[in-house]
Amino acid sequence: MKAGSFSLVLALVGVAAAMTPPGLIPSNTENMTVFFNTSSLATNGIAIAQSAAKNTPTLALDKSLTGTTFMVLMVDPDAGNVGGNGSSAFLHWMQDGFTSSSKSVTVGNKTVFALENTENVVPIAAYLPPGPPTGQTHRYTQYLVDTTGVKGFTVSPSVANSTMTRVAFNMQDFVKQANLTIISANFWKTTGGT
Ligand SMILES: *[C@@H]1O[C@H](CO)[C@@H](O)[C@H](O)[C@H]1NC(C)=O
Ligand SMILES: *[C@@H]1O[C@H](CO)[C@@H](O)[C@H](O)[C@H]1NC(C)=O
Ligand SMILES: *[C@@H]1O[C@H](CO)[C@@H](O)[C@H](O)[C@H]1NC(C)=O
Numbered sequence: 043m044k045a046g047s048f049s050l051v052l053a054l055v056g057v058a059a060a061m062t063p064p065g066l067i068p069s070n071t072e073n074m075t076v077f078f079n080t081s082s083l084a085t086n087g088i089a090i091a092q093s094a095a096k097n098t099p100t101l102a103l104d105k106s107l108t109g110t111t112f113m114v115l116m117v118d119p120d121a122g123n124v125g126g127n128g129s130s131a132f133l134h135w136m137q138d139g140f141t142s143s144s145k146s147v148t149v150g151n152k153t154v155f156a157l158e159n160t161e162n163v164v165p166i167a168a169y170l171p172p173g174p175p176t177g178q179t180h181r182y183t184q185y186l187v188d189t190t191g192v193k194g195f196t197v198s199p200s201v202a203n204s205t206m207t208r209v210a211f212n213m214q215d216f217v218k219q220a221n222l223t224i225i226s227a228n229f230w231k232t233t234g235g236t
């Protein structure tokens with residue numbers, strides 16, 4: 043499939059009962075590396091200053107997955123309810139059209155293959171940098187979805203709505219309704235005012 047923006051197809055789907063507990067990585071079939079620059083990683087819950095997270099991070103995998111297309115979502119499960127179960131997260135970023143570069147890059151001491159939006163696919167939700175209230179620490183969680191061969195996804199109106207408004211975004215419902223598979227996840231922490 044040629045990488046391209048999804049259209050949200052609306053349909054009535056039953057409400058999902060399951061919920062991913064906070065911080066839980068649902069499945070991890072690929073190791074994902076996330077970084078803002080090649081001098082340090084933004085992985086495994088490390089603290090990243092608000093000032094260091096202004097621009098989109100780079101996501102990368104341990105190997106180049108030629109022929110695979112990816113979508114990245116970033117959510118703040120602590121929006122409105124710090125330490126909550128993430129059922130009402132804020133959607134910070136939703137971008138499809140990523141492919142795996144065949145050229146490696148070294149970050150810290152790790153050699154990885156970056157994901158690139160070479161066709162300049164317009165984001166479904168453009169990256170909004172972390173901006174928690176001063177003194178509050180939130181977990182910025184990135185999910186990587188394999189979209190190879192996927193032409194669109196069918197979600198309920200309320201879930202589709204929350205991808206537009208970004209508020210009350212339920213990742214578990216979204217993934218379940220859209221029938222998507224998360225292949226990797228990561229998070230860092232940012233404290234407001236840093
Ligand atoms: C998650 O938290 C919300 C708000 O506190 C609550 O309504 C909901 O039942 C919780 N869901 C689960 C699965 O615990
Ligand atoms: C992810 O990295 C860990 C540690 O280097 C390694 O043990 C594991 O096999 C890797 N998983 C995959 C799917 O490559
Ligand atoms: C690189 O990114 C880290 C956050 O991962 C930040 O703390 C550091 O200041 C950045 N370094 C440069 C040179 O921009």
Ligand SMILES: *[C@@H]1O[C@H](CO)[C@@H](O)[C@H](O)[C@H]1NC(C)=O
Pocket residue numbers: 081082150151
């Ligand atoms: C890279 O490896 C060297 C030698 O093992 C170590 O001293 C250094 O701290 C490592 N750097 C990072 C960013 O992990």
Ligand SMILES: *[C@@H]1O[C@H](CO)[C@@H](O)[C@H](O)[C@H]1NC(C)=O
Pocket residue numbers: 199200201203207
């Ligand atoms: C969509 O969002 C708008 C504005 O927040 C709200 O008024 C409307 O009820 C929402 N629709 C659904 C189906 O959730």
Ligand SMILES: *[C@@H]1O[C@H](CO)[C@@H](O)[C@H](O)[C@H]1NC(C)=O
Pocket residue numbers: 221223
């Ligand atoms: C969900 O996706 C799987 C493959 O990832 C497919 O086999 C299955 O038919 C899909 N289910 C629905 C309801 O679209």
